[in-house]
Amino acid sequence: MTTPGPADPALTYAEVGATSGTLPPGYHHLDVARVVGQGRDWFDVAAARVLTWEVQRRAGLEVAATREVALGVRAVLRMRVGPVPVRAPVEVVVVTAEPDRVGFAYGTLEGHPERGEERFEVVLRPDGAVEARIRAFSRPGRWFTRLAGPVGRRLQRSTTTRYLDALTQPVPDAS
Template sequence: MTTADLADLALTYDEVGATSGTLPVGYHHLDVSRVVGQGRDWFDVAAARVLTWEVQRRAGLTVDASGAVALGVRAVLRMRVGPVLVRAPVEVVVVTVEPDRVGFAYGTLAGHPERGEERFEVALRADGAVEARIRAFSRPGAWFTHLAGPVGRRLQRSTAARYLDALTQPS
């Protein structure tokens, strides 16, 4: 599956943009944050990583995107889970670019093993700390994610921790 294959795929959930506010009921929720650095210079580095798919790449995923992060951009994320290569088609559904806050959310497209949305955000706090936050809501979208149950949620939490690590690591 490549980005050319994504044109006709539909989003697999109705609550588009909900990671920007109250997470919807009926889904598993994830909301984790961490201070990843200090000062405007580090905020700029972290913001650039968020808006270029570098967070996902540094976390070990392969990203085939139709462009840098922008509203409507579609991508196929690939991740190895043991011997299995998991393909996850997504669409950028929210982009935030403010002086002290940058982020985006992608929603799942047909063929993704989950249904829902995931948001990546960095903010420069008043005390100079750079805080990264990952928020998501999801539910199984394929037979194997139904079967995975708690193991799948554990995998989601460990991947979120790798995303935060990707924003903490120096170049």
């Protein structure tokens, strides 16, 4: 992770990397897994989608990042909530690259509507199933997310479903 300079926004939470283990108390927790495909070829496709921000783009978010996922890379995710544009700056805080497990976690930066961390991971299980898992811990970081209350949680769940759908969608036919 890079150390922020004077003009760089800082991470907004202390539990960096906690999506790798026990989720910390004091936050809303999310932990969802789904089988998204079968076999090494599909695992490779899903892993590539995770490591290139394609999951977020396929879920309907705009991603402004200087490069693919790597430790310390910062990005700004943009989405619309109804007519309102929402800007969510993040920093990649964990990257996992193993033969049968690939993923990353990003943490929220100042200016993000939430405070916390979200992890995206795909695993090739011994039975050949490709499982996608999204884990997160978060709490409101801005006045409007505190005001949104349960509506904000529903939005997070629906975005998580779109992320998983983005890993399930078939590869476009090259013909």
